[in-house]
Amino acid sequence: MKENNLNFFVDSILNYFKQTTGEEAVVGIPYLKEEEAVVLDFTGIIGISGKQKGSIYLTASHEMLEELGTIILADIDYGQEELKDLVGEIANTIAGNVRDVYGSSFLISVPAVVVGRPHDIRFPEELPVFVIPIKWRKYQAFLVVCLEDK
Amino acid sequence: MNQKMRILIVDDSLIIRKILQKKLTDYYNAEIVGLAGNGRVALEMFDKTNPDYVTLDITMPAMDGLEVLQEMLKRKPSVNVIIVTALADKDTALQAIEMGAKCYVAKPLTREKLQMAMDQFIKQEMN
Numbered sequence: 001m002k003e004n005n006l007n008f009f010v011d012s013i014l015n016y017f018k019q020t021t022g023e024e025a026v027v028g029i030p031y032l033k034e035e036e037a038v039v040l041d042f043t044g045i046i047g048i049s050g051k052q053k054g055s056i057y058l059t060a061s062h063e064m065l066e067e068l069g070t071i072i073l074a075d076i077d078y079g080q081e082e083l084k085d086l087v088g089e090i091a092n093t094i095a096g097n098v099r100d101v102y103g104s105s106f107l108i109s110v111p112a113v114v115v116g117r118p119h120d121i122r123f124p125e126e127l128p129v130f131v132i133p134i135k136w137r138k139y140q141a142f143l144v145v146c147l148e149d150k
Numbered sequence: 151m152n153q154k155m156r157i158l159i160v161d162d163s164l165i166i167r168k169i170l171q172k173k174l175t176d177y178y179n180a181e182i183v184g185l186a187g188n189g190r191v192a193l194e195m196f197d198k199t200n201p202d203y204v205t206l207d208i209t210m211p212a213m214d215g216l217e218v219l220q221e222m223l224k225r226k227p228s229v230n231v232i233i234v235t236a237l238a239d240k241d242t243a244l245q246a247i248e249m250g251a252k253c254y255v256a257k258p259l260t261r262e263k264l265q266m267a268m269d270q271f272i273k274q275e276m277n
Contacts, residue, residue: 016258019258019260020260072169073165073169075172076169078165078168082164082165082168085163085164085165086165088163089163089166092163092209092236092257093257096209096235096236096237096238096256096257097236097238097256097257098238099237099238099239100238100239100240102239103241104237104239104241104242104245106239108209108236108237109209110162110209110210
């Protein structure tokens with residue numbers, strides 16, 4: 001994936017936070033992932049197929065999701081299951097919204113969710129993996145993108 | 151509008167099902183007749199509950215939402231289906247409307263988007 005295509009994901013992230021919370025998130029400078037693990041407490045993973053292949057994941061802390069939950073799930077009781085679902089739904093929405101640019105041949109899977117901090121989430125070695133840092137209120141999350149070069 | 155809107159909610163996301171259930175019940179005098187997390191269960195519930203309205207996601211396990219849409223309209227052509235999906239491309243929106251969905255709401259789901267979708271049905275009911 002070409003680096004300037006990351007802008008589509010940046011826009012999707014900003015749009016998500018603005019629409020759901022009414023507040024701006026801040027996106028940091030994307031960088032190439034190296035050996036370090038980029039995984040927080042909850043991770044929502046979306047597989048991409050069709051014209052482009054790869055995957056993306058959104059990883060966030062328990063505290064961030066709890067705080068997002070107070071807004072998105074206002075007046076609704078929620079616990080661990082809802083927070084798991086929330087991270088998957090955020091990843092799903094960010095990926096699905098990018099279809100506005102990539103088109104309907106950008107096929108997204110249902111989310112898979114990982115709870116806890118595994119050693120790392122691996123991608124094919126031959127593909128570049130980009131990390132997009134996200135800051136909302138005092139919390140940090142990451143969108144990690146690995147797509148074929150198109 | 152005196153009669154309750156009988157609505158089946160279909161989405162693989164637990165929180166979307168909960169949000170829709172809460173908002174539709176609180177603001178739109180809805181009776182939620184079922185909550186389904188995939189297309190196969192959705193069709194079983196559809197047959198059992200005979201809803202007048204369905205909120206329907208597209209990307210789901212077991213059965214794609216557009217297949218479910220097609221099947222529901224075959225079984226009950228008068229059902230009002232509101233697509234609620236993360237897929238924000240115009241081609242999919244057009245495809246869903248041409249297949250017979252009454253409305254297409256792109257996530258993230260907000261109160262304003264839900265209101266715009268539901269207002270058209272309320273106006274319809276009043277006429």
